[in-house]
Amino acid sequence: MRDPEVGERLRSALAGTTQRLGEAGVPSPSVDARALIAHAAGTERHLVLLDALPEAFEARLEELTVRRESREPLQIILGRAPFRRLMLAVRPGVFIPRPETELAVDILRERSRGPLTDVIDLCAGSGALGAAVLDEIPDSRVLSVEIDPAAAALAAENLERAGAGRGRILRADLLQDVPELSAHAPVDAVLSNPPYIPAGAVPRDAEVLRHDPHRALFGGGDDGLEVPRAVIAWARRLLRPGGLLVMEHADVQGPSTRRAADECGGFDHLSTARDLTGRDRFLVARRAPGEPADGSERLSR
Numbered sequence: 646m647r648d649p650e651v652g653e654r655l656r657s658a659l660a661g662t663t664q665r666l667g668e669a670g671v672p673s674p675s676v677d678a679r680a681l682i683a684h685a686a687g688t689e690r691h692l693v694l695l696d697a698l699p700e701a702f703e704a705r706l707e708e709l710t711v712r713r714e715s716r717e718p719l720q721i722i723l724g725r726a727p728f729r730r731l732m733l734a735v736r737p738g739v740f741i742p743r744p745e746t747e748l749a750v751d752i753l754r755e756r757s758r759g760p761l762t763d764v765i766d767l768c769a770g771s772g773a774l775g776a777a778v779l780d781e782i783p784d785s786r787v788l789s790v791e792i793d794p795a796a797a798a799l800a801a802e803n804l805e806r807a808g809a810g811r812g813r814i815l816r817a818d819l820l821q822d823v824p825e826l827s828a829h830a831p832v833d834a835v836l837s838n839p840p841y842i843p844a845g846a847v848p849r850d851a852e853v854l855r856h857d858p859h860r861a862l863f864g865g866g867d868d869g870l871e872v873p874r875a876v877i878a879w880a881r882r883l884l885r886p887g888g889l890l891v892m893e894h895a896d897v898q899g900p901s902t903r904r905a906a907d908e909c910g911g912f913d914h915l916s917t918a919r920d921l922t923g924r925d926r927f928l929v930a931r932r933a934p935g936e937p938a939d940g941s942e943r944l945s946r
């Protein structure tokens with residue numbers, strides 16, 4: 646039976662932490678308070694199931710609460726983020742994978758024709774998309790491409806955990822020519838959640854503004870589409886005929902990303918997929934059969 650003192654300490658921790666996080670403007674204070682309490686207690690179990698607490702519980706919780714009050718993202722404090730069936734490692738300075746990106750894998754699986762054996766994830770960050778592919782598509786192989794060294798190291802860990810020996814990382818700037826990447830063609834699919842925020846836009850959430858690296862957010866150029874355009878041009882070079890590009894973008898960028906893919910050429914089917922709230926969020930482009938892979942001159946536009 647649980648010591649009544651444990652119940653009292655948990656109740657007081659939950660009330661106090663929820664109130665403090667609410668006052669700090671955290672959007673879901675009681676959910677975050679429960680997660681911090683579990684972390685301070687050193688458990689992933691439901692709080693009602695706890696029958697003991699470590700002696701340093703209150704001191705640990707205080708430290709975690711102060712961090713969350715300063716709007717440090719919950720995932721960074723916990724060191725992990727859920728993504729589809731996986732729990733990914735996350736670290737400060739690397740973009741935290743978002744739930745809306747999870748849909749890219751469903752879109753790929755629903756719309757692709759033929760095998761999904763070789764997949765490339767461009768702008769990989771923590772490796773979220775590639776790791777999900779390795780986890781969910783048996784015998785798939787993934788190459789994840791990322792410019793940032795800290796993100797590339799984290800992606801290597803997440804890929805290895807999701808599909809040992811089937812994932813590789815290439816550190817490269819997609820705005821440059823990358824012969825090692827070109828040599829990887831042809832592949833069945835290209836997935837990407839690139840940076841796409843326009844230069845003048847300011848992210849709303851304190852967590853995003855202060856903690857996500859700017860290179861992970863701002864896509865370059867007035868419209869934020871410099872890196873996304875490079876992703877489209879790389880997809881043209883890398884995909885086999887019939888292969889699919891699924892690329893995330895902002896909800897206002899459906900027409901402009903379709904236009905960018907049309908101008909790039911080499912695709913015979915372009916569409917925009919919506920998220921669960923009905924907003925335009927993903928460019929879907931199918932590589933045309935028999936088109937020469939000659940998109941290289943468009944990479945740095």
Ligand SMILES: C[S@@+](CC[C@H](N)C(=O)[O-])C[C@H]1O[C@@H](n2cnc3c(N)ncnc32)[C@H](O)[C@@H]1O
Pocket residue numbers: 740741742743746767768769770771772773774790791792793796817818819820837838839840860861862872
């Ligand atoms: C929005 S984050 C997405 C990360 C990951 N795909 C995800 O969904 O969680 C974009 C990533 O693109 C990387 N990136 C930005 N510019 C790049 C470039 N020119 N070449 C390669 N990677 C780039 C950033 O470092 C960042 O990790």
